[in-house]
Amino acid sequence: MSETVQAGDHKASVDGDQPRVGVFVCRCGGNISDIVDVDAVARRLSDVRGVVCATTHQFFCSDPGQALIEQSIKEHNLDRVVVAACSPSLHEITFRRAVARAGLNQYLFEHANIREQVSWVITDKSAATDKAERLVRAAVARTRRLAPLQKRRIHIRPSVLVIGGGVAGLTAARDLAARGIHVTLIESSPFLGGRLAQLHRIFPTGQRARDVVTPLIEEVASNPNIVIHTNAELERASGFIGDFHTVVRIMPRGVSEACTNPQEVIDSCPEETVDGFNLGLAKRKAIYMPYAGCYPPVPAIDWRSCTKCGACFEAAAGKGIDLDEKPREVMIAAGAIVIAAGLNTYAPRHGEYGYGQFQEVVTLAQLNRMLDPTGPTAGKLTVNGRSVRRVGFMHCVGSLQHEGIHKPMRDGRINQYCSRVCCTTTMHAAEEIKDRFPGVQVYDFHEDIRTYGRRHESYYDHVCQQGVAFIRFDPLRPPTVEADTKGEFPLVVKTTDRLTFGEELEVPLDLLVLATGLVARDMSKLVDLYRCSVGADRFLLEVHPKLRPVELAAFGLFLAGSVQGPMDIAESTAAAAAAASKASALIKAGQIELDPFVARVDEHHCSGCKVCLYVCPFTAIERNDSTKTARVNEALCTGCGTCVASCPCNAIQQQGFEDSQVESELMALLAGKPPAEELLAAV
C-alpha cells in the first residue's frame, strides 16, 4: 500500500562529484542580525569547501527571500542548500518547498537554527557570531553527505475500527459514522455501555447515567455505517496505518434475536451466580441481561455458571437458543483504529480499611448501585437489612499512594497519581444521601479534596452547607477501621484530624464507602498487537499531552477516553470526539505522505542476529528466513532510530540521519579533534 513520490527531480550530485552548496543566512529583521554579524558568517562560510554562494537577506521566509533562494539554486546550479535562520520547527517546511520549486530534491536541504540557539540566548556579539558560524559549518558538512530522498505515500482505507463499547467508544463511533465513515465497533463484554451504564447519577448535570447512555447506544446501533460486535476479543493483528487487519474472536452468546420471550427464558434458568453488573450486591441467572433496556436487548449466557441443563431452550421453545454455539473469527480491515478500551476501578485488598472483613465496607461504585432506584437495594440505603444512620466516605483508596505506607499491588507497583474523578463523585453521592435521607449523618475522611473541574466545586460547597463533617487525616498515618466494641454501630473509624490540630477521633459508622481510584486495565494483548506506548502509570501514552494528545506514536492509532488515564464522562467524550475528528481527517485525506526518514537494512552486512526485532516498538522489522537478513516495512517504520542504535553491525542506517551525515556534522561542530589523535599526542 505504500509507494514513493517523486518530489523534485534527481538533480542531486552523486558521491564523488563535488557538491555545490548554497548558504543563506537570514537576518530575521534584526532578530538575528542585531546580535550575530550575519555578513561575517556568510563571508566566512564562502571560504568553506563546496560552498559556491553565501548570501544574506532580511527575511528568507518572505516571498522575495524564497525567490532569492530559488533563483540562486538555478543561477549557481546548486545541489545542496543550507538556510541559517529560525528554528526548523517554524520554517523548515517553507524552505524545503522553495528548494523543491527550484527543481531540487527537498531533502538536500539543511536548516541551521541561529535564532533560538544563538541570537536569542547569547548577548556577546562576537561569541554569538562564532557559534552561528560553527553551526552553519556543521550544517554544510552534513549537507555535503545528504542523498536525495522520496516521501512515502500511503493509501488510507476508508474505515475505522473502534475498540471498546463504553461512552468513549460509542461517542467516537457515532462521530465517525456521522461523517460517512464505515465503523466497526468491538466490545469485549456481551453488552454496550461500559462503566457509564453502571453509574447512577453523573456530575455536573445530575442526570441519570442511563439517560445519557441509552440514547447514545440507540444512535450508534441504528446507524447503518456502524457494525457492532459484542463478546469480541482481540485475537491477531497485522498491517499498518491505512491498512490494519485485525482478527477478533466472537465468543458465543448462546442467544440470538430469534428468542422472542427473553424474560421468560431468563426466569426459567435454575442457576444463580454473582451479578457483576451490580458489583456483587445481587445475584443473577446464568442467562441474563444486566439491566432493563440494555443493548443488545438479547440475553447472553454466562458460560462459567451455565450447566447446559436446557431449561432456557425449553422456555424459548428452541427459538434463538444455541447451547453449543462455537466461537467464530471475524477479520476487520480498517484504515485507522480508535482505542477506547477504558479502565478499571481499584480493587481494595482484603482488609484494606476493613474491605472484605466487614459487609458494611463497600466501594463508591457499589454505593452508586445501591443509590440507583432500579438497583439491587431498590435505592434504599440499607446494609444487612439495617437502615444506615451514619455513613463515612474514605478518599484516595488506591490513589495518591505513598511508598512504605501502602502495600504494592500484584505487579509490585503503587498508584502515586490522583484518580481525579473520585472526589467529585464522593461529594455528589454525599449530596444525594443528604437530599434523599436527611437524617443520615455523613463523615468525609480525606487526605486532600480535589473537586477541580468546572462546576465541581459547587458540590463541595453544597455538602458543606448540608452539614457533612470533614475530617482530614495524615496520609502517613491513615485511619484504621475496626468493629465497634460498644456494639451500637458495626464499625468504628479511628483517626487523627488535622483540621482540629491532631485531635484523636473515633467515628462509629453503619456504612463506610471507599472512594476507590481508577487503574489501567490489563491491556497486554492490545499493547502487544498494536505496539502501543504505555506510561509509568500503565495507561496508554499519547505522543505529546498538549500537541498530540489523542495520538499514539504508532501511526494511525488514536486514543479515546480513559484508556489514557482517569477521566470523567465529560472528559472522556471530549477525548473521544477529538480522536474521531483526528481519525476522520486521516480517512478523508485518503492518503498520507510520510517523511522518508525510515530505517534501511544493508543486507550485505546484516547477519540476521535479530537484535533489531527485539527493539522495534512498531513490529516494523521482520527477518527473511531464506536470506537470513532483516527487512524494514516502510509503512510501519516511524523513523525512531531504535534499531539503528541497537544494530551491532551498523547494518541499519536511518535515511537522512546516516552515521556519515551525523558524524561529519559532529566533526565540524567539534572542529576536528578526534580522541585517537589526543591519545597519540599522549604517546
Place this chain on the structure above:
Amino acid sequence: MNGNGKLKIGMYWASSCGGCDISLLEIGDKILDLIQIADVAFWPCAADFKYQTVAGYPDGYMDICFFNGGVRNSEQEEVARLLRKKSKLLVAYGTCASDGGIPALANMNSVAEIFDAAYHSNPSIDNPNGIEPRPHVETAVGTLEIPTFYPAVLNLGQIVHADFAIPGCPPQAEDVWEAIGALVSGATPQHNGDRRIGCTSRSVCDECVREKKMTRIAAFRRHHMFRPEPGWCLLEQGAMCLGPATRGGCGALCPQAGMRCEGCYGPAPGATDQGSAMIGAIGGMLEATTEKRAQEMVDEIVDPPGTFYRFSMATGNLKVAQKH
C-alpha cells in the same frame, strides 16, 4: 620481487603472545606452497634475521610483511616504522595488531598501576629493592637504554598505515591462507571498505547454526552455571555471547562448541566500537520490565570492560588510560 623472482615476505611480533606466529604455521603443508613462491626476508620467531639486516634492505624490499602484536613501547614503534618503510604491503596480523587484543586490556590502568602490579604488589614478586625498569640507567660501563614503556597499547594502524588487517586471536588457518592467496596474487583482496581481510562481511551470528527463539534474557549466566541447550542462541540462554558484535570469519567455532563468543575477531563490519555495539544490542533483549531489575541484571555482568572490550580496547572508545 627481487633477484630470484620470488616474493619476499616478513613476519614480526610486537606486543603479542606468539600465537600468531604459530597460527601462520597452522596452514600446514601449504607452507611448502608458500615457500615455493616466497622467500622469508624477516621472521624473528623462525629465522635469524637481525634489525640491521632489515635496516639494510632497500625501501619497499619486502613484498608483504605481516605484523602481529600491538605497540606497547618505543622499540615496537621503531620496528613498525622501519617495516612500513621496507614493505610494499604491511599487514596487521591478528587482533592485537588490528585492535589491541588482550594486552590492550592494560589500557584500563596507568603505567604506575601496571608497574606496581608487575614489579611490587603481586604475591609472587621478589623485589626487595623495589627496582623498576627505566629507559636510561647509568652504570659503570656507561648508559644502558631500554625501550620506553608507553601509557597505552596501540594497534598498528595508530602508528603507521597498515594496508590490510587480518583479525583473529589467532586468525584461523583457512582465513590466513585465503588472505595470503589474495595478497600474493597481486590483486587488491576483497574487503569491506575497512581493509580487513580473511574475515566475512558480517558478524559471527551469520555463521552460527544456533537460532534465536525470540525469548528475552532472563539472567546472565557464566559457563560454569549451566549447560547450554543445543541449537539455541547462547545469548538468549543468558551467556554473554559477543557473536552479534563480532566480525565473522572463524566459522562460529566457539558458539558451535557451546562456548560463548568472546569477540576475538574484533568489531563487526561497520561498527567501530565493539563494546558499545554489544551493550546496545543486549539493551533491548533483557527480560527486565523495571529499571531496578535491569540494574540488577547489569550488576550481574562480571568485569564489563573485560567482557565487552576483551580484544578491542585499543580501537574502542573506552580510553580509560587517559584519565591518569
